Amino acid sequence: MKYPNTGWKRLLRKAGSMCVIQTFGIVAATCILSAWSQDTAAQTSLQDKNLIQHHTPLVELSVPGSAATIAVAPAFQGKVMIANSDYPSGSTIGWINREALKSYPCTGGEVGGLERIWLGPLGSQFSLYYQQIFPLDEDNWSVPPPLATGSFKTINRSRSSIAMCMNMELTNYIGTNFQVSLQRKITLLNKRTVTKNLAVSLENTVDLVAYTTEHVLTNTGWAPWKKTTGLLGLWSANMLEGTPHTTVIIPLKDATTRDAIYTYFGPLDSTRLLLQNNLLYFKADGNYRSKIGIPPLLAPDRFASYSPEHNLLTVVTYQKTTDTLYFNSNVSIQKEPYHGEVIPIYNNGTMDYLPSATPTFYELESTSAMRPLYPGDSLSHQQTTYHFKGTPSELNHIFRQVFNTDLVKIPF
Template sequence: MKNYLFFYPCLLLGAAGCNLPAKSPAAATAKDSASKGTYAYDVDFLKKHTTKVIELTSEDSSAKVLLSADYQGRVMTSTALGDTGISFGWLNYALIAAPEKKKQFNPVGGEERFWMGPEGGQYSLYFKGGDSFNIAHWQVPSFIDTEMYDVTQASKSMAVFSKKAIIKNYSGTSFDIAIERTVSLLSKDQLAKKLKVSIPADIDFVGFETSNKVTNTGSTNWTKDNGLLSIWLLGMFTPSLETTVIIPFHPIANARSFITDNYFGDIPKERLHVTDSVLYFTCDGKLRSKIGLSPLIAKPIAASFDFKNNVLTVIIPQVNKEAAYVNSKWEMQAQPYKGDVINSYNDGPLADGTQMGPFYEVESSSPALELKTGATGEYKQTTCHFQGSYITLQQLAKQLLGVDLNTIKK
């Protein structure tokens, strides 16, 4: 594959003023010898093995976000400390470098990818009508797996991707869709406003927001009777042996019944602790397990803390407890619109000992998109990472999540 790095502001605005200084031999050597696990390593790797890479960068070059048009406008990774900082997104290096794509699904990684639901059920987008709901018949649609997206706009702080597709669900309903995905790097003030907190001066951070729009470009309205779609955002992150996902929820009566924890069998008690208002889920990449929260209890926030690297990750989805959410369980469903809004997945070995990761995921979904012809549905999410003093991060976690990190430590 011939490899390029596309600098889109030059393409959009013309060549004037876009002559970049040649990289010195010393700089080239430093770049080529970047340590695995750093942002610079991942930038260099993706430049070598993909064709369209876009980098969003803060004014001081500390906060950076790496995007790929090859992988559907995906946020591949980010950093809060420039090129030498930790690369927060998990990447499947072997698969990205492989000469051929996989048939069913290409889990290349990335800390936010655009998918669509539902995954299972009579309105599934991942199974053909009449097929049984098992892994042998599961197929990720190519427009969210292998197809490249167009870049319609780009700058130092924002990029816009687009794609048109036609997809048929398990029941035979066909959907003509147009996708527009915008990824924006957030300034300190913008991020603080979204989180409704002040970001301490001794904290390094990176934050980005995605706006994901889906338009019904077909000639028929989308109705519940024929099946609806949802926007599904999934983030894959690198775990440590000391990573815990933290998800606050509303302490309503019988709240535990609105948490699903048996997607891949029962989760051992030492790995999932649920209080009356917070869920703690061990995400170390050692046991395949998944949890989900109903919109009836979910708050618009989920997080994780990596005690080994002192990193607080926060995801801000949109939650509407009055809305219908598609059900992705692999079965013919009695309630196809009683799905989760927030999920978390911990990777682990399969029965044969092989493993995709290790990685862990935090996911969120939009409400079911009941769109008339020509109408557009939009779903936004913010992802951010904080590094710095443990005491300061402890205070920030208390403000945002209402939890004491010391309690999790114990």
């Protein structure tokens, strides 16, 4: 399979990383999903685990009385690489680029994986992803080396959780330097915690695997962060396999029009983006480069995606605040760089927007606000992802409990 050009293959600058340990709060983690390989033949989590371990060790998390597991790769940017609700025979949860894993050496930047942490902003003159590469243009996209190839240091682990940290130095487009400590904790949850968190009842036949990730970002430099020279924010992203009828569903907080939703990359007509009764539907087939962003006043504290091909429902909740400074995805010098989105949703595709023979991935994302931080100050962000696999009736029962509406026939 040819991996589409997402910008990850472009030249990355070298940067070192080290780790400063800071006390972490208790984190819960929830992720429930059954996933399927993008290859024609089904790939089990055990097979993918063996493939990944040719490059880097994996830390496997589990909970008593459950076959659910997740595998974390500290050296691959601390990613949750794979998850499984029925290990070892079950299929991989998360999108894996197996072609990239066949290359040596491999540092994790192009291999995919179920969940990662990045830092924003993405767009504007304060972007971290165009690091003084002039002009500010999509062709000059370059993921900062710590986020593309960096390695987290494990500071604590148990059977069901792992805490990691990385120190990094970053530079935004206008040249502002940031020295930061990034801490990341991942905890696998049991069924009881899942049902309590979402206030749902689950049939015993529903498959699930669950985790939460919590992050703390600290200004370890000598200078305060200012709006005039750029701020930073936390950016959590789940990478899942796109299928022809996978749809992201976002229950907007207030009545609005489609024009209030930020859109990026390829144009989106009503076959890809639709608003009905305050429910926003976005096609996530992994085969057309497009993106939407939900601004703070419209953003709910939970959203979902649904794949009827696989009878799969994914629910995401996150730490929502009353802050107002968020980044957006516009690649331009901006007059209002802090008017952004709380929930970015990305659908991958080729740079020329032409459909490829094999669908790739889509991303369910949430962001923290950006804040001016004095040296030693921190900001945090938590995201919890729930993936449920069951019959249409079982999934509708879950969806109704979480969103107070039925999982109606997807309009695409």
